[in-house]
Amino acid sequence: MLWLIFALLTAAAVISVLWPLAKTPRRAGRDEIGVALYKAQLAGIERDEAQSLVAPEDAQAAKAEAARHLMAAAEAPVEPAPAASPKRVWLASVAVLIFVPALSMSLYAIIGHPELPDAPFAARLQTSPAHMDLAVAVAKIEAHLAQHPDDGRGYEVLAPVYLHMGRADDAVLAAREALRLLGATAERNALYGEALVSAANGVVTAEAKQSFDAAAAKDPSAAKPRFFLGLAAEQEGDKARAREIWGKLVAEAPQDATWAQVLRKRIAALGGEPGESQDRLAATIEALPEAGRLSAIRGMVDGLASRLAQNGQDLEGWLRLVRSYMVLHETDKARAALIDAKRNLAGDPNAIARIEALARELGLEG
Amino acid sequence: MIVETGHYALVLALALALVNSILPVWGSIARDRRLMAVAPPVALMGFGLVAYAYVALTTAHVVSDFSLVNVVENSHSAKPLIYKITGVWGNHEGSMLLWVLVLSLFAAAVALFSRSMPQDLRANVLAVQSWIAAAFLLFILLTSNPFARLAEAPAEGNDLNPLLQDPGLAIHPPLLYLGYVGLSITYSFAAAALISGRIDAVFARFVRPWTLIAWISLTLGIAMGSYWAYYTLGWGGFWFWDPVENASLMPWLAATALLHCTAVMEKREALKIWTIFLSILAFSLSLVGTFLVRSGVLTSVHAFASDPTRGVFILLILVIFIGGSFALFALRAGGLKQGGLFAPVSREGALVLNNLLLTTCCATVFIGTLYPLALEAVTGEKISVGAPFFNLTFVPLFIPLFILMPFGQLLPWKRGDLAGVAQRLTVAFGAGLIFMALLAAWRGGPAVSVILSGVALYVLAGSFVDLGRRLFGGDISASIVSQRVRCLPRHAFGTAFAHAGLGVTLLGLAATGWGAEKIISLKPGERVEIGPYELTFESVVPGNGPNYSELVGRTVIGAKGAVVATIEPATRFYPARGMNRSEAGIATLGFGQVYMSIADVAANGVVNARIFWKPLVSLIWIGALVMAFGGCLSLSDRSFRVGIARRARKAQVPSPQPAE
Known part of the structure; x- marks a missing residue:
């Protein structure tokens, strides 16, 4: 559609040049306008003279001047019709036919944005929240x-x-x-x-x-x-207290929380021991027998799921939940969690991007 | 989609302008009528394309399409519709597009309304007009593209500068541009005449209505701009000798001189060199004005743009068009045939003097405007040339002009008698002197105001002396007078009114000397006297506009115990830009005005107020309206229809028109 309008505009522009070139021009007339003008001039002088805006002898001289111009205009030789020059017209037509589209297309290609649609404010407000x-x-x-x-x-x-x-x-x-x-x-x-x-x-x-x-x-x-x-x-400057607070925090942090790793580094920078409790928790679970281990994990996952059901604004929580379901080989639940996550975090494009990245990583897209 | 098609239409307009820059000139050199015939339809098409682009940009502003940089930077979704439309030209890119729109509008008008014009002259005029259009289209597309897009549209725009959100902006720039750019037509005529070597009464006959249209628009545009500054800037001033104002005054002075010259040239074929020179000068000064405003070399309310690439580009356009035309002028001026002869004391002589005075005024303004810029560029020193300089140079030049104006109207053509004319002006002299004496007795007051008022009345009376003599001279009866009114050419009335308008404006200016001004802080309920009036400041009331919040200071004006008017000066806050602007409260009483602006509203309702009483101040702008009215009368004169009458006869209309 856009390109159709471009084509129509270009065609109209080119035709506006070619049409007069194709027409037979008006025959050259006498210097009509000159004749009319000098006649009006003569009348004007007479009017001025009647109202003594010009002295009679000066009016005489002015009239002589105007009359001289009038005769010159009336007797101007009619310009001989110029020899038709089809060659010149042909040359001009071809040049215009090439030049106009070539210039406008190439300049527009540099500065135009045909790929960007209009974006009126009202229409943007009405798009569905997801988009x-x-x-x-x-x-x-x-x-x-x-x-x-x-x-x-x-x-x-x-x-x-x-x-x-x-x-x-x-x-x-x-x-x-x-x-x-x-x-x-x-x-x-x-x-x-x-x-x-x-x-x-x-x-x-x-x-x-x-x-x-x-x-x-x-x-x-x-x-x-x-x-x-x-x-x-x-x-x-209270390093000890900072270490204490953060140490406890890291100890309770979920295993794959990226912020926990960052925090561990900061604790290390403070000169303290990174929290070991996380590893201890993992070790405890590891030590459990197979069935007990799974049920322990499942208990944690269910707790996370119910928490997210109440408050869906936790991106890290959702990502952890999806991963956990995959660990438990519960693909359907993982898919459902992905959809819930997207719905809950629809307002945050970054979150959506991360959710989708995870879906790809785990082969859960579509 | 309309945005991108508008953008493409603008590119296409450039291509067509280039075509129209070449083919008609080639045609006129080769005497090929077909090539010359290309000019009018292409000019019309070019106008159509630019108009489409302009409509596209306006649409984008109206629907708040924030994918356009121009809309984001200058609009806001909550802005009232009228300012969405006027905001299109309230910024650099959009106003340049308006500039080109007006340029192509004039080209289209010439294409439509000048059919009886000699074909080579018309072809060359339209070609020169296309050169200008091509240069400015290139400037727009390469440095100031209003159609620049954003891939990620922001949610809201930055809003328009609050000073520009005003009905004044709806009228001022388009009128000013009609004037500025209208002068491009006279320039094109001059250049075309120089190219074809045909400079005669025919040329003057065709250039005159265009000069008049441009002059009328420029007069109204300048007056509108001055009134806008008067009520939005909150200082009660109406002319600041600001470079931007001077930039519009210079072309006006040149156009005024040109207007008088074309009249002489059409009637007597005299003053040819003056006419060509002033045609080129007037548009060159418009270009200089555009350069000053658009390049950002100035920093004032008007300078929305400050981008050096733009400045250099416009400077280049300036050099090419001004330099080129003056070079052509120098080349051809020597070969101009001597026109009608005249004695020094004659209508023609008076108009030469008029030209000399006006161009000197113009030069004064030019120096006063550009000297500070040049000095700053060379030495880095910043000086400000303001009212004192212009009062000392411009005013002394203009006073003799006022004195001589009625003389010019009465002097006969070719050879005149100064004493006789002075005798006929006795009435005007007498009126001026008596008025001076009365004012001095009644008001005393500044001598300048008294003298200028006398001069103003003299001009006013003198403007109509000629007309009165022609209408009421000799033995009169009602029927004779009415017959004379019908017979007298309309441009005679036009001249009288235009000159009288200048007198009216001068009277308004002179009366500023009797004004009063107070800067005080006012408590609610407080009374203050100004001039013959008493103001009661009632209270500050908060209010909300569509995109601003305001504090309105209701004030009642009373005289001798009776309430005569209520004014509501306000200060408005525009959150999108975080800017304040004051809205003056103005009451027009008689021809004078009470003007009040408020600022710094304290929590307890105390405001700082500026209050003025300005007697007869509205005459300044009424005078401009009268001048423009005179211009319109001249424009409607039948002498401009010579060509049309001729055509009507040729076409053999069944009922023949009465011979004119």
């Missing part, structure tokens, strides 16, 4: 919040997205509103703290620490507040 780009989704929620500033859920959804987009100040505002409107929970306190840290370029401020303390008090097992409390201790 909606993150920016538009955010804009949509923002518009909704501008109308309903008391909808705490909107702020709760926006805050992590803002963090992800690097809009730390907006994240702080959103997290604060969510806290205010929905009441404090461990997650909300932790989120607010995280936003504050991000806004302060990674420094755990006093306010942020307070928020993490509140979160840790509500849910002592939550990893995020403890990580940041450890960070706070490290930034305050």
